Amino acid sequence: MDANRPAIETFLKQNQEADLLRFTTAGSVDDGKSTLIGRLLYEANGLYEDQLAAVRKDSQKFKREELDLSLVMDGLKAEREQGITIDVAYRHLSTPKRHFIIADTPGHEQYTRNMATGASTADLAIILIDARQGVLVQSRRHTFISSLLGIRHMVFAINKMDLVNYSEEVFRKIQDDLESFVEKLSVPDLTYIPISALMGDNVVQRSGRMPWYEGPSLLNFLENVRILSDRNLIDLRLPVQYALRPDREFRGYCGCVVSGIIRRGDPILVLPSQRKTKVKTILTEEGETSYAFSSQAVTVTLEDEIDITRGDMLVHPANLPGIRREIDAILVWMDHEVMKPGKLYLIKHTTQLVKGTVTRLHFRINPESLSREKTSKLKLNEIGRVTMQLYREIFCDEYTKNRQTGSFIMIDPMTHGTVAAGMIIERGRLPAMVKPDEKGEVKSSFIHRQEGTVSSKDREKLLRQKPATLWLTGLSGSGKSSIAFELEKRLMAEGHLCYVLDGDNVRHGLNRDLGFSPGDRSENIRRVAEVAHLFNEAGVFVITAFISPYREDREQARNIIGKDSFLEIYTDAPIEICEKRDPKGLYEKARAGLIPEFTGVNAPYEAPEVPAIHLKTGEESVDLLAERILRHLREQGFLIRG
Amino acid sequence: MESYRLSKLKLLEAESIYIIREVMAAFEKPVMLYSVGKDSSVMVRLAQKAFYPGKIPFPLLHVDTGMKFREMYEFRDRYAKEIGAELKVYSFREALSRGTNPWELGTVKCCALLKTQALLRALKEGGYDAAFGGARRDEEKSRAKERIFSFRDEFGQWDPKNQRPEIWNLYNTLINPNESIRVFPLSNWSELDVWHYIHLEKIPVVPMYFAKEREMIVRGGCLIPLEGPIPLKEDEKPQKIMCRFRTLGCYPCTGAVLSKAATVPEIIEEVMTVTNSERITRLIDHDQDSSMEKKKREGYF
Numbered sequence: 007m008d009a010n011r012p013a014i015e016t017f018l019k020q021n022q023e024a025d026l027l028r029f030t031t032a033g034s035v036d037d038g039k040s041t042l043i044g045r046l047l048y049e050a051n052g053l054y055e056d057q058l059a060a061v062r063k064d065s066q067k068f069k070r071e072e073l074d075l076s077l078v079m080d081g082l083k084a085e086r087e088q089g090i091t092i093d094v095a096y097r098h099l100s101t102p103k104r105h106f107i108i109a110d111t112p113g114h115e116q117y118t119r120n121m122a123t124g125a126s127t128a129d130l131a132i133i134l135i136d137a138r139q140g141v142l143v144q145s146r147r148h149t150f151i152s153s154l155l156g157i158r159h160m161v162f163a164i165n166k167m168d169l170v171n172y173s174e175e176v177f178r179k180i181q182d183d184l185e186s187f188v189e190k191l192s193v194p195d196l197t198y199i200p201i202s203a204l205m206g207d208n209v210v211q212r213s214g215r216m217p218w219y220e221g222p223s224l225l226n227f228l229e230n231v232r233i234l235s236d237r238n239l240i241d242l243r244l245p246v247q248y249a250l251r252p253d254r255e256f257r258g259y260c261g262c263v264v265s266g267i268i269r270r271g272d273p274i275l276v277l278p279s280q281r282k283t284k285v286k287t288i289l290t291e292e293g294e295t296s297y298a299f300s301s302q303a304v305t306v307t308l309e310d311e312i313d314i315t316r317g318d319m320l321v322h323p324a325n326l327p328g329i330r331r332e333i334d335a336i337l338v339w340m341d342h343e344v345m346k347p348g349k350l351y352l353i354k355h356t357t358q359l360v361k362g363t364v365t366r367l368h369f370r371i372n373p374e375s376l377s378r379e380k381t382s383k384l385k386l387n388e389i390g391r392v393t394m395q396l397y398r399e400i401f402c403d404e405y406t407k408n409r410q411t412g413s414f415i416m417i418d419p420m421t422h423g424t425v426a427a428g429m430i431i432e433r434g435r436l437p438a439m440v441k442p443d444e445k446g447e448v449k450s451s452f453i454h455r456q457e458g459t460v461s462s463k464d465r466e467k468l469l470r471q472k473p474a475t476l477w478l479t480g481l482s483g484s485g486k487s488s489i490a491f492e493l494e495k496r497l498m499a500e501g502h503l504c505y506v507l508d509g510d511n512v513r514h515g516l517n518r519d520l521g522f523s524p525g526d527r528s529e530n531i532r533r534v535a536e537v538a539h540l541f542n543e544a545g546v547f548v549i550t551a552f553i554s555p556y557r558e559d560r561e562q563a564r565n566i567i568g569k570d571s572f573l574e575i576y577t578d579a580p581i582e583i584c585e586k587r588d589p590k591g592l593y594e595k596a597r598a599g600l601i602p603e604f605t606g607v608n609a610p611y612e613a614p615e616v617p618a619i620h621l622k623t624g625e626e627s628v629d630l631l632a633e634r635i636l637r638h639l640r641e642q643g644f645l646i647r648g
Numbered sequence: 649m650e651s652y653r654l655s656k657l658k659l660l661e662a663e664s665i666y667i668i669r670e671v672m673a674a675f676e677k678p679v680m681l682y683s684v685g686k687d688s689s690v691m692v693r694l695a696q697k698a699f700y701p702g703k704i705p706f707p708l709l710h711v712d713t714g715m716k717f718r719e720m721y722e723f724r725d726r727y728a729k730e731i732g733a734e735l736k737v738y739s740f741r742e743a744l745s746r747g748t749n750p751w752e753l754g755t756v757k758c759c760a761l762l763k764t765q766a767l768l769r770a771l772k773e774g775g776y777d778a779a780f781g782g783a784r785r786d787e788e789k790s791r792a793k794e795r796i797f798s799f800r801d802e803f804g805q806w807d808p809k810n811q812r813p814e815i816w817n818l819y820n821t822l823i824n825p826n827e828s829i830r831v832f833p834l835s836n837w838s839e840l841d842v843w844h845y846i847h848l849e850k851i852p853v854v855p856m857y858f859a860k861e862r863e864m865i866v867r868g869g870c871l872i873p874l875e876g877p878i879p880l881k882e883d884e885k886p887q888k889i890m891c892r893f894r895t896l897g898c899y900p901c902t903g904a905v906l907s908k909a910a911t912v913p914e915i916i917e918e919v920m921t922v923t924n925s926e927r928i929t930r931l932i933d934h935d936q937d938s939s940m941e942k943k944k945r946e947g948y949f
Contacts, residue, residue: 014917021844026656095792096785098838105656107836119813126815239652247666248673252702260698262666267652291700299652303665305700316673340813354818357673415818422822427815 020102027233030109030124030157032148033134038165042134042203043097043110046225049210050099094124103229118387119340121148122427125155126413129233132161132224137170137200141183143374149184150373153191154336154389154429156409158236160188161197163224167216168202174218190376192406195231199224237300241403242266243327243411244320245356250305258289258305259314261357264410268306268320269297275323276312277401280599282323283310317358319401324581327401327411329608332523333394334431336371336405337364337384341418341425345384347392351425355400355414362396391431405429432524432556465545470646471502475538475548475567476635479560479614480577481606482592483584485623485631486551489577492632493549502645504547507534522603528559535563542571547644555605557612575635576617579624581606657845664691664833665698666817667796668780671831672698672705674821675778678831679771682708682728682735684720685896686853687782687834689727690842693851694833695780696731707734709779711770713762714744715898717875723854738770750900751879762898768804771828778821778829786838796835802826840919847912857915859892859907870903 033039099106109124125131131152135145152160162184170176177200188196199208200219207213210225222230247261272285288295289305298304306320321327339345347364368391369378384390405412416426466472476493478486490506497504513520517533520526531554538548554560564572584606585593596604603609614620619638621631639645654662671678680695682688695704710724728735743761750758771779785792795811797819812820823829834842846853863874865884872878874886876899891904892915909915 014913017920018844018847018913018916021840022655022657022848024656025653026659096836097792098786100838100840123813123815127817234653237652248669250699250702252699256701258701260669262662267650289700291697297650301654301659301662303662303669303698352822354820357670409816413816413818415815415820417820417822422820422824424812424815424820427813 021100024100024102024104025234026105026107027130027228027231028107028109028128029130029132029228030111030121030128030152031132031134032111032121032124032152033165034136034139034142034144034148037134037136037139038203039110039134042132042163042165042201042209043108045203045206045209046108047097047099049206050101050225094120101225101229106228118147118151119338119427121151122155122338122340125152125157126427128152128155128157129236130159130161130228130231131157132163135162135164135180135184137164137166137173137176137180140180141187145184146187147373149188150191150371150376151338151389153188153193154338156405156429158193159195159197159231159233160193161199161224161227163203164198164200165203167200167207168205172200172207172213172215174216177219197221197227199227238265238408239267239300240265241325241327241408242268242272242320242322243356243401243403243408244268244304244306245358245401245411246314246316246318246320247357249315256307257311258307259320260303260305261320262303263298263300264356265300265408266322266325267297267299268304270294273323274308274320275326276314277319277321277327277329278399279312279314279318280597281310281312283308283312285309317356319356321401326608326610327403327408328610329399329401329602331396331399331602332365333396333400333402334525335392335394335414335428336431337390337392337416338427339384339386339388339390339425340427341423342386343418343421343425344386345390345426350419352417352419353394353396353400353414353428354417355402356411358398358400360396360398360400361419362394364392365395366393368392394428402430404432406431462543462545466646469503469545471545471547472644472646473542473545473547474571474573474639474644475535475542475550475563476573476575477538477554477560477563477567478549478551478575478577479554479617480623481579481581481584481611482553482604483587483589484577484579485621485628486553486577488628489621489623489631489635490549490551492628493635496632496636497547500645502547503545504549505541507538507548507550507552509552512537522601522609524556524603524609527554527556528562531556531559531563532566535566538563539567542567553605553611555609555611557614560614573618573638574614575619575621576614577621577623578613579622583624657841657848660837660841661694661697661845663817663836664694667819667831667833668695668698670819670821671778671780671829675829677774677776678706678778678780679709679736679774679776680704680706680780681767681782682710682724683782683896684710684716684724684854685782686842686846686857687784687837689851689853690837690845691780691782691834692731692733693845693849704731704733707736709736709738709770709774709776711763711767712737712739713766713898714739715749715762715876715900717854717856717873717896717899717902719856720854720896723852727852736770736774738766738773740766740769750898755901771804776828777823778831780831780833782834783832784834784837784839784842794832794835796832797821798830798832799823800828800830804828806830840916843912843916843919847916854896856893856896859890859910859914861888861890862904863887864889864891864904871905872903873899875899 031039031043095110097108099108109128111121111124133148135141164177164180181198199221200216201208201224203209207215208223210223212223243265244261244263246259250258250260268285270285270288274283274285286307286309288298347367350361350363353360353362370381370388370390372379373389403411412430414428415424416428418425478490480486487508494504494506512534517530520530534550534552538550541548588594595601596607605611619635623631699705740762748758748761783791795814798806799812800806863886864871865874865886871889871891878900890908892907892909893904896902907918909918
């Protein structure tokens with residue numbers, strides 16, 4: 007044995023360094039899923055010999071023709087007899103490069119809930135397609151559910167290539183069909199591999215029988231796909247799981263860092279109390295550590311004695327989650343009893359258990375066509391978009407940005423069954439996969455655009471200006487209104503007609519029916535953009551002064567106004583300066599918890615990526631800043647000399 | 649430079665600690681099943697980590713069939729004392745006093761009484777609403793499908809067709825009075841992971857796992873240790889054999905394997921190259937078709 011010592015040391019080191027990929031497999035009945043996993047385990051030596059011997063025995067008993075690798079996977083007795091997988095089964099596979107945990111999930115329709123279960127903890131999904139059958143209704147369902155559960159890497163394994171003579175044509179046709187379907191979903195990484203699980207082609211080794219395929223084998227792909235960057239290391243979210251008080255002196259808070267990084271000395275805001283403190287120590291059994299990051303389980307002690315209980319959340323003061331009592335979500339319904347709006351359910355979100363009801367069921371999503379369908383109830387395995395009212399605030403992010411703080415389960419308070427999986431989406435927004443038309447729906451088909459005989463060129467000549475909308479965006483107190491009114495004054499002084507649309511002013515009239523939820527904010531911006539567009543058409547410059555925190559909304563405004571006339575101007579000042587200015591005393595109120603969704607305090611601000619003009623409003627005077635915009639307009643030919 | 653990589657073992661460790669804390673926070677009276685085996689040892693270490701610098705805040709429970717190995721008893725008592733854990737031992741006295749044993753009753757009935765029934769009684773008498781077990785999904789086919797939080801009705805029974813969906817790591821911990829939950833923090837660990845962790849963390853385990861010359865008999869292709877009053881058949885003769893135990897159970901039903909692995913790295917090497925999975929040495933898994941699934945339905949771990 008001693009001669010082998012270096013070998014085992016090398017192995018241990020390698021084994022320790024190899025990372026972990028969790029993947030799920032989905033396919034329709036008879037797509038050969040279990041056979042594929044059996045093949046992977048068998049060829050990668052994950053399968054022990056006696057398990058194989060047991061398979062040989064079972065194969066004879068159930069009168070199957072050849073050695074059936076799927077019998078390894080189908081664990082429960084009933085399944086072995088019916089020959090179908092009815093639940094999620096987990097298996098291990100290790101290669102020198104990587105460890106894998108496989109969740110094998112069933113294919114037939116009535117078990118959608120198990121598919122969602124397997125997908126919820128997976129980094130990657132393998133979707134099996136039978137090359138003879140092509141893309142089936144269920145293939146689309148599996149693809150949709152995987153994408154809904156936030157899986158970023160999807161591999162389509164076109165199986166049973168041996169039964170279609172390893173035909174490239176068959177493979178390409180299926181790939182085309184899949185591509186036209188998946189373009190409606192938001193999956194960043196898509197891969198197509200032709201395989202035969204039964205014969206072993208392209209499963210572990212590249213196959214010589216499909217020379218036209220130039221990609222990697224399935225296992226090779228799984229070993230090399232990059233998943234590290236999928237983690238959220240930006241937004242610190244530490245839901246407190248357990249308050250640890252072993253003696254009088256020690257007071258620690260246990261939990262998993264679900265996203266972001268926490269460091270010793272970090273300023274911390276405790277939710278919901280909004281109390282500020284600092285990280286004193288980060289403890290593990292091995293001793294103190296200076297930092298911890300997403301998916302680590304830690305115990306944290308804080309500088310100040312604050313009353314903190316399970317369900318509270320530790321975050322960085324400048325990076326807050328949404329603090330919500332009303333949420334919009336996509337639900338995957340998992341119970342035989344239908345979902346009833348108005349019924350009381352328990353909602354488990356991070357480490358909180360709160361009561362809540364569904365106040366509105368907007369629509370059901372057809373997982374095959376991705377279309378929305380009107381409905382009054384959600385049945386087992388149906389997927390719907392809802393608005394929910396909670397009895398207490400939760401601290402959450404959008405599921406697409408944060409899988410942990412964006413997810414919840416619903417529990418029936420009577421039966422205690424887990425009845426639904428929920429994914430939080432921004433209020434008033436559609437899930438990425440269900441896209442509205444570019445200009446949104448027109449409510450009546452009897453509306454047609456009317457055209458007159460005066461052209462915009464005529465107006466440009468008359469007013470000596472090419473009208474545009476100067477869209478100021480930035481935090482409250484960053485100087486939007488001051489700059490807007492200063493600019494208006496200067497433009498008028500030079501004889502140019504312009505008009506300021508100011509946030510507060512518009513909300514007194516046109517938009518007085520709207521609040522500050524993300525949905526209402528979106529609608530506020532849409533209306534303002536439409537008005538600005540009309541002013542521009544009339545030949546007038548528009549200067550808007552709205553926080554407009556969401557990139558997507560500003561994008562919508564750009565679409566409405568037209569990209570050539572839309573100038574995004576970022577009034578950029580650090581939140582500390584804005585908060586110090588606080589011209590309307592809003593920050594103070596927000597910090598005191600009086601304003602529920604205030605940008606920068608308890609609602610996010612998404613800064614422009616490439617603004618037309620970037621103003622550092624904390625560093626220059628309003629006069630200078632207005633002058634810079636004016637100069638830009640002259641240089642870009644918006645102001646015609648005459 | 650800060651690194652943001654986590655090895656598989658560290659990820660598994662974090663996941664298990666999260667599960668253990670979740671049970672402590674959500675249940676009234678948890679207990680940790682302690683079988684003295686290697687998986688139990690890892691589970692206990694994880695519980696220590698979860699509540700450091702405090703002590704493990706729940707008792708360890710050993711369901712004792714009275715037919716464990718001497719070395720296991722010695723190790724159990726020494727180790728519990730060493731880590732300052734509260735150890736509870738439960739035996740089904742009536743069944744033991746009736747002389748229950750596998751030679752006369754057969755392994756099925758013996759297990760049903762001394763393990764399953766004893767466990768159910770122990771949980772009921774102790775008033776425990778959650779019990780940790782060290783089972784792993786890679787051990788046996790039906791275990792591969794059991795949830796991490798496995799719901800049991802008031803009779804301790806498992807219903808494989810009616811399991812609660814387990815989505816993300818949002819565990820449903822709600823139960824009615826008299827119902828309970830079995831929790832498996834090591835669900836996602838493999839045998840190799842367990843040994844590698846024992847190696848890295850220097851976790852003490854029962855010496856029976858390590859190879860040495862032992863007094864054994866060979867029966868039906870299995871190596872049965874000569875411990876306790878095992879009735880010998882005619883042609884059976886004890887012999888000294890270099891071997892070790894891959895899993896530890898009751899002495900009449902636990903076989904050894906031929907092995908020279910006397911250290912943890914050597915065991916790891918063996919695990920990597922071995923041609924039989926570990927439970928093959930446990931006679932009780934093979935006594936009926938789908939035997940583990942059947943036992944679990946009735947309340948076995």
